Structure formats: C-alpha cells, structure tokens
Amino acid sequence: MHSDTETSNLVVSGNAENPESLPIHELLSNYIGDKNLIDATHAISAINKGSGVGPCIQGLIICCCGSTGKLPQSVKLLKHLVEDDIFNFVLMFVGISTLDQVVVPVLNRFIKNVYVYNLKIWDTLEELFGEDRHALNQSREFLSYANMMPDENRVQKCLINTRVLAYSNLKDGQP
Numbered sequence: 001m002h003s004d005t006e007t008s009n010l011v012v013s014g015n016a017e018n019p020e021s022l023p024i025h026e027l028l029s030n031y032i033g034d035k036n037l038i039d040a041t042h043a044i045s046a047i048n049k050g051s052g053v054g055p056c057i058q059g060l061i062i063c064c065c066g067s068t069g070k071l072p073q074s075v076k077l078l079k080h081l082v083e084d085d086i087f088n089f090v091l092m093f094v095g096i097s098t099l100d101q102v103v104v105p106v107l108n109r110f111i112k113n114v115y116v117y118n119l120k121i122w123d124t125l126e127e128l129f130g131e132d133r134h135a136l137n138q139s140r141e142f143l144s145y146a147n148m149m150p151d152e153n154r155v156q157k158c159l160i161n162t163r164v165l166a167y168s169n170l171k172d173g174q175p
Helices: 024-032 034-049 072-083 101-113 121-131 134-138
Strands: 010-014 020-024 059-065 091-093 140-150 156-165
Touching: 010 024, 010 156, 020 024, 024 034, 024 072, 059 101, 072 091, 072 140, 072 156, 091 101, 101 121, 101 134, 121 134, 121 156
Parallel strands: 059 091
Antiparallel strands: 010 020, 091 140, 140 156
16 A cells, blocks of 8 residues: 555555545545444454453554654554554554565464464564564564453453564664
C-alpha cells in the first residue's frame, strides 16, 4: 500500500498527480464496516473479560511505503486502533511497499507464536527479528500493542505500548 507523503494517509485511488487518500481508520471502516468492527471488538472483549478464557487476539499487519508510521499524526492514529480496542496489535513495516522474501518466514513465525502459542507480542517480535538480522535489516517495524495481563481475579487487564524495532548498524549493534 502507498501513503501520501504529507498527510501519511493511505492512497486508495487516483494517480501520482491526483491521489485520493484516507486515514487508516476510515479505510478500515469503509472496507470492513463500522458495525462489523464494533461487533468483533465487543465479542472479543467479552471473551477476554471472562476468567480462564483467552486472551483472544486480533491484529493488523500493514506494509506501506511513505510516511505512514513515521509522522506523529500517523503514529497516533495507528496507536488509537489499539487504544480503542479494535485490534490487540498493529504491526507495520515502515517505508516499504512490499515485503522482502527474507522477512516472510519471520513474519509467519511471529503470527504463529502470537496466535497459536499465545506468546507476548513484543518479546516475540524482538526475539524472531533479533535472530534473523537479514530480515531485520530489510525494514523497520513499528508495533503498537496491548499487553494483556490477568489481575488477581484472573480478569485480563491491558497496558498499551508503542515501539519501533530497527537494526543498529553499529559494529556490535543489537536490535
């Protein structure tokens, strides 16, 4: 997907001289529908509030060139998708329009570890991309996520975090 350099909105139609773009939440609303987003959010929230069940996770993974995920207004909109409990995480590959083939296996393992094995979102991203420096060197990853933790009554509570994972080109750099 492409984004408008000035606004960081996602380009949905038009051409280079006359692009039409929308903020990401409007694009999702138009594509999925507000009612469907709200229904899914309420259903998953109800599951997660029960004790002994869940957490159920819903995520959004975006690959977009341009300024989406770089400008403060864009970061704020992406973070709101998590804060408003629409998604548990938004993972964005910043500044690229297509994923390099070395990134795809790492992304597949990330999805499997988060959804199947219920591993922590940031720890999983950091570990997998840290193990594969070639994949990490291909892009910068922006992640906004809800860290779900049960309280003393086993009810899920959440803390919102936003981080960027990028390769350090220093001689002994670490992710």
